[in-house]
Amino acid sequence: MQNASASQQGGARHRYLPILSWVLVALVAIWLVRAVLRRPTTEHRKRVSAFSVALRLIPARFTGRADEAALYEAAMRAMVYSLNDPHSAYLNPYEVREADAQAEGEFGGVGVEVSLADGGAIVTNVRADGPAAAAGVVAGDVIVGVDGRDAAGLNFLELLSRIRGKVGTTVELSLQRAATGMRETVRLTRARILMESVRWEKVEPGVGHIRIVQFDAHSLADTRKAIVELQGGGWMEALLLDLRGNAGGLLTEAVGVCDLFLSSGVIVRVEGRSPGGRESYHAHAGTAVPEEVPMAVLIDGQSASAAEVVAGALKGNGRATLIGLRTFGKGAVNRLYGLPDGSGVVLTVAHYRAGDGIEVNGKGIEPDIKVGELPPVPTGDDREEKERWLALYRAAQKEQFDRAVEFLKSKIR
Secondary structure (H helix, E strand, O other): OHHHHHHHHHHHHHHHHHHHHHHHHHHHHHHHHHHHHHOOOHHHHHHHHHHHHHHHHHHHHOOOOOOHHHHHHHHHHHHHHOOOOOOOEEEOHHHHHHHHHHHOOEEEEOOEEEEEEOOEEEEEEEOOOOHHHHOOOOOOOEEEEEOOEEHHHOOHHHHHHHHOOOOOOEEEEEEEOOOOOOEEEEEEEOEEEEOOOEEEEEEOOOEEEEEEOOEOOOHHHHHHHHHHHHOHHHOOOEEEEEOOOOOOEOHHHHHHHHHHHOOOOEEEEEEEOOOOOEEEEEOOOOOOOOOOOOEEEEEOOOOOOHHHHHHHHHHHOOOOEEEEOOOOOOOEEEEEEEOOOOOEEEEEEEEEEEOOOEEOOOOOOOOOEEOOOOOOOOOOOOHHHHHHHHHHHHHHHHHHHHHHHHHHHHHHO
16 A cells, blocks of 8 residues: 555656646746846946946046046936936935934934025024024025025925035035025034924813924834823824924835824825836724824925825825815835945835825825915015015914814814
């Protein structure tokens, strides 16, 4: 019986050999095709070789001063700049480390909050412990240039990226002073700015207020902590989520925050060009805040990227009412790719639709209740006119907040 059994097993193995052989051939074929597709073309190798020769030739033969490292960095920046994408960039090793630090909730900056305007950006708040305050920058000053670049040609995210940078480096801000209307240039040394990504408070009666300043590595955990504290003793009957001025950050943190409030539905659909580049993020069963608790989300023109994911997901799934102004409109997903020398390339690798189909890129997300519209920021030399605008800005911020609180109170009465 044993010999018969062994014979039968051997026969079964032989029957499967042709199938296994074909599977092996198929796998080898797939590997070869991928290898050929990944192999640099002759033209590609020529271009890389030409770049390498030029990089060595210029410092060796040029009669003026030419630093090879500076040439390389300039070439890399120009290559990415040619993509004509405001969200893609080359970062040198120092800038890569700063980007990593910012993702952890800290960055090199000067301690100002700004609101984009025609012809510049008006300073709306100055941190008392920052370099800007030490240099006498005050709310109402208008930033009209950064390091010699006209601020009128920059969008909100580009302006922030130019003001921020490596701790210890300097940035030159061209200001139109609120007090005199005169133009003045100040050189500031960037300092380490520690950012509280989430702040929260209790608003009477029974309305919890959570403000997410940016989506860094701590945002999900801090939002969860805020919810726990606001719910203590069953106090919170409604929730106001404040995303005004939030320029974005980590997509994973934004998705996680959405999942605190949604028990089902699509959070965001990401569409990229790479194989498998289409991905949908869905909410999981269970929420940190019961779905019967009314929610409102405050947004404005500086709510961007990951903040728009959250606003769009909560709106698209019918979980929250959006109050304020149309968002910025950055529907791009960016990824930092590290290079062998410690530098990196930030590329737009995908675009997304918030919720189950809200198109964000270039459009923004409209609020359900529009509140706080402002006239254009004055860019002339009239000091009183700028002071009036700044007063209108602060009044609009308060009006948005008060309207949201009243809306939520009407839901719990």
